[in-house]
């Protein structure tokens with residue numbers, strides 16, 4: 001029988017395919033993605049990742065299983081992968097200054113994605129919030145695995161791809177899948193359905209994150 005996370009994955013399959021096929025991803029792999037677009041993405045993703053870390057901590061505070069808590073607290077400190085370190089290098093390489101960051105407001109889709117995850121925690125449950133975090137690991141790991149086969153001719157894009165195909169990120173993804181399955185096994189059917197909705201909505205926001213960056217989305 002399919003696990004809860006396999007069912008979530010199936011329900012989000014079309015959205016994930018649209019992410020795999022998105023021009024942002026295609027051009028990243030081909031090396032033709034404009035640097036300005038990647039810079040825009042990095043500045044918005046900074047907001048996303050700061051809140052993503054904070055959510056790990058808040059979800060852990062609301063759970064009792066010691067192994068799950070430990071994984072989430074470590075995730076809050078960015079200990080499961082090299083994403084935080086590589087992002088510092090990207091910011092230096094692309095000369096994204098603190099003044100530029102200060103002048104960049106969070107864009108609509110990044111704002112909505114973050115608000116969705118906090119909503120799942122504050123109006124829902126830690127299990128729904130954990131399900132909302134899962135596409136962040138799993139979709140990026142699948143993108144990394146797809147793109148690594150050919151790679152990208154642009155060094156910084158290749159480093160981006162490497163991050164999400166890495167052993168550390170793949171292992172963190174597997175652990176997060178297990179955590180969501182475990183939380184699902186302790187939930188009733190109605191809660192499992194809500195966890196699935198949280199996962200699919202995050203997959204929607206993941207797709208629109210590429211679109212947001214590709215179009216340099218602004219509030220007006």
Ligand SMILES: Cc1ncc(CN)c(N)n1
Pocket residue numbers: 045048049083135136137140206209
């Ligand atoms: C929006 C988003 N989703 C996922 C990831 C991978 N941690 C990310 N950096 N940004």
